[in-house]
Amino acid sequence: MKMEDRIIMTIQSVLDKRPVITLDSHLLEDLRVDSLDKLMILSALEDEFAITISEDDFADVVTIKDIVMKLKGRGFFAGGTAPI
Amino acid sequence: MDLRDFYSRLSVDESLAEVMGYNPYYQKIDSGLNARILVNGHEMIDLASNNYLGLAADNRVKQAAMEAIKKYGVSLCGTPIATGYIDLFQRLEKKLSHFVGLEETIILPSCYQANNGLFNCIAGPKDLIIVDRLVHSSLIEGIKSTGSKIRPFLHNNLEHLEGILQRSIGYRQVFVVTESVFSTEGSIAPFKEIVQLCEKYEAMPIIDDSHGIGVLGKSGRGILEEQRIAGYRGIYTASLGKAIANSGGMISGEKKLINYLKYYCSHLVYSTALTPAVLAGISEVLDIIHSEFSEIKEKLINKQRQIYKALLEGGFKVVSSEAPINSIQTGSKEATFILNRKLYEKGILSTPFIEPAVPINEGRVRLIASVSLSQDTVDEAVAIIKRIGHS
Numbered sequence: 121m122k123m124e125d126r127i128i129m130t131i132q133s134v135l136d137k138r139p140v141i142t143l144d145s146h147l148l149e150d151l152r153v154d155s156l157d158k159l160m161i162l163s164a165l166e167d168e169f170a171i172t173i174s175e176d177d178f179a180d181v182v183t184i185k186d187i188v189m190k191l192k193g194r195g196f197f198a199g200g201t202a203p204i
Numbered sequence: 205m206d207l208r209d210f211y212s213r214l215s216v217d218e219s220l221a222e223v224m225g226y227n228p229y230y231q232k233i234d235s236g237l238n239a240r241i242l243v244n245g246h247e248m249i250d251l252a253s254n255n256y257l258g259l260a261a262d263n264r265v266k267q268a269a270m271e272a273i274k275k276y277g278v279s280l281c282g283t284p285i286a287t288g289y290i291d292l293f294q295r296l297e298k299k300l301s302h303f304v305g306l307e308e309t310i311i312l313p314s315c316y317q318a319n320n321g322l323f324n325c326i327a328g329p330k331d332l333i334i335v336d337r338l339v340h341s342s343l344i345e346g347i348k349s350t351g352s353k354i355r356p357f358l359h360n361n362l363e364h365l366e367g368i369l370q371r372s373i374g375y376r377q378v379f380v381v382t383e384s385v386f387s388t389e390g391s392i393a394p395f396k397e398i399v400q401l402c403e404k405y406e407a408m409p410i411i412d413d414s415h416g417i418g419v420l421g422k423s424g425r426g427i428l429e430e431q432r433i434a435g436y437r438g439i440y441t442a443s444l445g446k447a448i449a450n451s452g453g454m455i456s457g458e459k460k461l462i463n464y465l466k467y468y469c470s471h472l473v474y475s476t477a478l479t480p481a482v483l484a485g486i487s488e489v490l491d492i493i494h495s496e497f498s499e500i501k502e503k504l505i506n507k508q509r510q511i512y513k514a515l516l517e518g519g520f521k522v523v524s525s526e527a528p529i530n531s532i533q534t535g536s537k538e539a540t541f542i543l544n545r546k547l548y549e550k551g552i553l554s555t556p557f558i559e560p561a562v563p564i565n566e567g568r569v570r571l572i573a574s575v576s577l578s579q580d581t582v583d584e585a586v587a588i589i590k591r592i593g594h595s
Binding site: 134136148152153156167 | 337344354355356357358364367368559563564
């Protein structure tokens, strides 16, 4: 599974009442994510990819794509794949 | 600092109230919580207060408060650690401990302070706090003040909670925080199972029983009695301003914890103690619950069901509640305000919940039918609700 799909699937698992999630989904406008939802998303991503995420590092994310870019930018997924 | 800049930053977003031509907050109440209340000079039906058992204006409670004022005056003008710890205070601590079935108790000026003050006494940056997604903001603010790692779990979802607990390795302490009755939904936590999970994964359970104390359990002792949780070794907080019909908050638990909080919980140590009238009022309410609970509870459930049935017949989307709360799913904040205003205009005071009190677009209008409502009043409320629903 592509890393982007894994991220979307992971986020979907903790936002069970929300519309379909795509890379272009806005956290606030489309998914109505509030601060606790955001914490749940970060926790779920930590579990899924066995990484540690600082809340501050993700303070400025707006879309799902931003989350993907942040994770890639932090070198969590060199070459676009999740660490084994 | 430019004072004009300072004050210009303190603007309140009142756009919704302006668009709606209606502000549901800070309505002026001109009476006590009687069968009818006066709101802005108009007689109305109170389906908004948390006066579940109808004891806030009970004559016996009023009398007990007045007797306490006669004996002690209106205040001891000191914190509990100084001059505020009167015999009435000490007796009430013991009475509340006995009531909920825990070793010891401290009494604070509000449950907001209890929940805010508790966490930074017991948790820090090396700890993990796992918290139900829908808990009250007083718990969230208390939790955030600790610097602990915070992991919310899906509302009342034991599978999600256990998954997080399984992966909670390497922390100094792990806490699991929830409420007994979620007041915007009326849902009840599966707390017995949560306590069992805490035992399995060596976590400390913390429960806020604000909407459960005086309501749940066969004798009104709250969530621990309701779910037959024996030998609870976790932490318990509750409001004394809802079914207990006074004001204040409590933290109960093992002696070692409570003794620690008595000296290190700033919200207790630096706050003026609850007044004698309130202490006596709480004590009297506990006596009434002790002798009359089953009769009062029957009335409470009866009134809640009448309102619930009316809401269904009126076509409202009502959350199915296990607690004596009727919660209408209204969605957007605009729709929430509109329904709240319609009820207000027809003579019913209700409680609107919009973000951030609830998740975005999950607005609610809550109706609580107190035992203090007469049958005539309930009949009128039922008729109004049906009319609004069919309009």
